[in-house]
Amino acid sequence: xxxxxxxxxxxxxxxxxxxxxxxxxxxxxxxxxxxxxxxxxxxxxxxxxxxxxxxxxxxxxxxxxxxxxxxxxxxxxxxxxxxxxxxxxxxxxxxxxxxxxxxxxxxxxxxxxxxxxxxxxxxxxxxxxxxxxxxxxxxxxxxxxxxxxxxxxxxxxxxxxxxxxxxxxxxxxxxxxxxxxxxxxxxxxxxxxxxxxxxxxxxxxxxxxxxxxxxxxxxxxxxxxxxxxx
Amino acid sequence: xxxxxxxxxxxxxxxxxxxxxxxxxxxxxxxxxxxxxxxxxxxxxxxxxxxxxxxxxxxxxxxxxxxxxxxxxxxxxxxxxxxxxxxxxxxxxxxxxxxxxxxxxxxxxxxxxxxxxxxxxxxxxxxxxxxxxxxxxxxxxxxxxxxxxxxxxxxxxxxxxxxxxxxxxxxxxxxxxxxxxxxxxxxxxxxxxxxxxxxxxxxxxxxxxxxxxxxxxxxxxxxxxxxxxx
DNA sequence: CAAAATCGGTAACCAAAGTTACAAAAGTGA
DNA sequence: TCACTTTTGTAACTTTGGTTACCGATTTTG
Numbered sequence: 001x002x003x004x005x006x007x008x009x010x011x012x013x014x015x016x017x018x019x020x021x022x023x024x025x026x027x028x029x030x031x032x033x034x035x036x037x038x039x040x041x042x043x044x045x046x047x048x049x050x051x052x053x054x055x056x057x058x059x060x061x062x063x064x065x066x067x068x069x070x071x072x073x074x075x076x077x078x079x080x081x082x083x084x085x086x087x088x089x090x091x092x093x094x095x096x097x098x099x100x101x102x103x104x105x106x107x108x109x110x111x112x113x114x115x116x117x118x119x120x121x122x123x124x125x126x127x128x129x130x131x132x133x134x135x136x137x138x139x140x141x142x143x144x145x146x147x148x149x150x151x152x153x154x155x156x157x158x159x160x161x162x163x164x165x166x167x168x169x170x171x172x173x174x175x176x177x178x179x180x181x182x183x184x185x186x187x188x189x190x191x192x193x194x195x196x197x198x199x200x201x202x203x204x205x206x207x208x209x210x211x212x213x214x215x216x217x218x219x220x221x222x223x224x225x226x227x228x229x230x
Numbered sequence: 231x232x233x234x235x236x237x238x239x240x241x242x243x244x245x246x247x248x249x250x251x252x253x254x255x256x257x258x259x260x261x262x263x264x265x266x267x268x269x270x271x272x273x274x275x276x277x278x279x280x281x282x283x284x285x286x287x288x289x290x291x292x293x294x295x296x297x298x299x300x301x302x303x304x305x306x307x308x309x310x311x312x313x314x315x316x317x318x319x320x321x322x323x324x325x326x327x328x329x330x331x332x333x334x335x336x337x338x339x340x341x342x343x344x345x346x347x348x349x350x351x352x353x354x355x356x357x358x359x360x361x362x363x364x365x366x367x368x369x370x371x372x373x374x375x376x377x378x379x380x381x382x383x384x385x386x387x388x389x390x391x392x393x394x395x396x397x398x399x400x401x402x403x404x405x406x407x408x409x410x411x412x413x414x415x416x417x418x419x420x421x422x423x424x425x426x427x428x429x430x431x432x433x434x435x436x437x438x439x440x441x442x443x444x445x446x447x448x449x450x451x452x453x454x455x456x457x458x459x460x
Numbered sequence: 461c462a463a464a465a466t467c468g469g470t471a472a473c474c475a476a477a478g479t480t481a482c483a484a485a486a487g488t489g490a
Numbered sequence: 491t492c493a494c495t496t497t498t499g500t501a502a503c504t505t506t507g508g509t510t511a512c513c514g515a516t517t518t519t520g
Binding site for chain 3: 491492493494495496497498499500501502503504505506507508509510511512513514515516517518519520
């Protein structure tokens with residue numbers, strides 16, 4: 001039953017560093033349940049009792065929230081190997097904070113929070129690794145959110161762009177690099193409108209601070225860019 | 231050595247649910263080191279090797295970051311019983327992401343990440359609780375950031391206010407309540423300027439949607455408020 | 461109790477950025 | 491190669507919200 005999905009699970013951050021055999025043994029110990037969903041099925045409904053986090057074995061699903069006027073908004077889409085509910089799993093809240101809807105026929109595996117922490121008698125070394133990975137996943141999620149919050153706390157588009165580019169530069173180390181985002185995605189990430197982003201990028205280019213073509217960027221005056229970054 | 235601080239630590243989220251005796255035994259097993267700092271001492275410097283998270287035993291410290299032009303900005307202040315570095319602890323990054331500066335004479339205790347997860351032979355039941363608490367702390371941190379991100383993703387002040395108030399209403403259940411924030415703090419949290427917040431609040435009042443006096447708020451037209459919330 | 465500090469509301473002004481609409485360029489596919 | 495789609499830049503116009511400055515009310519403190 002689990003054999004079929006071993007390779008998908010092995011690629012999941014949560015099981016990073018485990019041998020497939022150890023992973024299999026652990027699954028036999030955790031006994032997570034696997035469920036199948038059809039397109040548009042509600043995998044979880046906001047407010048449902050939370051028993052454990054989910055991992056997409058196949059297919060894809062939309063994590064959605066209802067805003068105050070009742071429209072359903074897609075927050076993100078999870079695909080094969082992606083996890084959902086990992087923040088709620090250990091937060092002490094016992095309810096699903098969002099609604100998850102299958103976008104196509106999908107298989108999902110659910111790991112109970114209790115069992116992840118649980119009193120596995122054998123306390124297999126994989127189990128310890130599982131908990132470490134879990135902590136790592138949640139910590140990285142928090143860092144990611146914190147990073148995004150940094151950007152959104154800056155009020156000017158110029159400041160957001162500068163910080164984004166400088167962060168990239170610091171990560172990559174070269175003044176010339178490719179962004180993995182196109183204009184629309186970048187505007188979305190920085191939470192600004194696409195034309196406004198475009199306008200500002202061109203201003204930076206006209207001032208001789210940047211050069212760019214599509215997704216490739218060259219920082220021409222890094223000191224000036226640092227000044228722009230708030 | 232640890233005895234003196236047991237009551238402070240017992241009140242810390244990380245040790246929630248532990249008897250002082252168990253806590254003491256665990257400390258003897260974890261052997262965290264306690265350090266003293268004077269006012270303006272650098273407790274940790276961004277980039278320093280990360281060995282473990284810190285808990286303020288006494289005094290207070292500023293978590294600061296340097297922005298691109300080199301100004302040091304206070305992100306938050308930690309006081310007795312507060313933790314810092316909890317996100318970095320298990321993220322896989324081995325460096326301090328921020329600089330921590332003592333604001334007054336302070337004692338700090340450092341718990342090594344490895345030892346928290348470590349192979350405590352006895353695997354005291356408190357140790358398991360410690361890991362659970364750790365997961366809970368980090369998860370809640372992530373949820374908190376996620377919530378704040380929700381607010382900052384809304385572009386209009388009006389939308390941010392409406393969401394904030396509706397969230398409060400949903401939590402409390404009555405249309406009339408006190409906010410724990412004053413205008414300055416609320417403006418800060420919503421990342422808008424204080425006069426602009428004031429202006430918008432008054433507009434909402436003039437339109438008959440709200441009423442307020444200082445920190446107390448009455449929602450007079452909840453349907454209209456929901457409409458405002460984006 | 462009086463001076464000083466803090467807090468919140470208000471208004472005028474202005475810069476930043478959203479909106480809309482369109483054009484140009486690049487990529488795609490039959 | 492030519493139509494079609496997607497991506498990106500641009501411009502005009504409008505709205506939002508930041509800035510600054512000031513005032514009155516309340517609270518704190520010497």
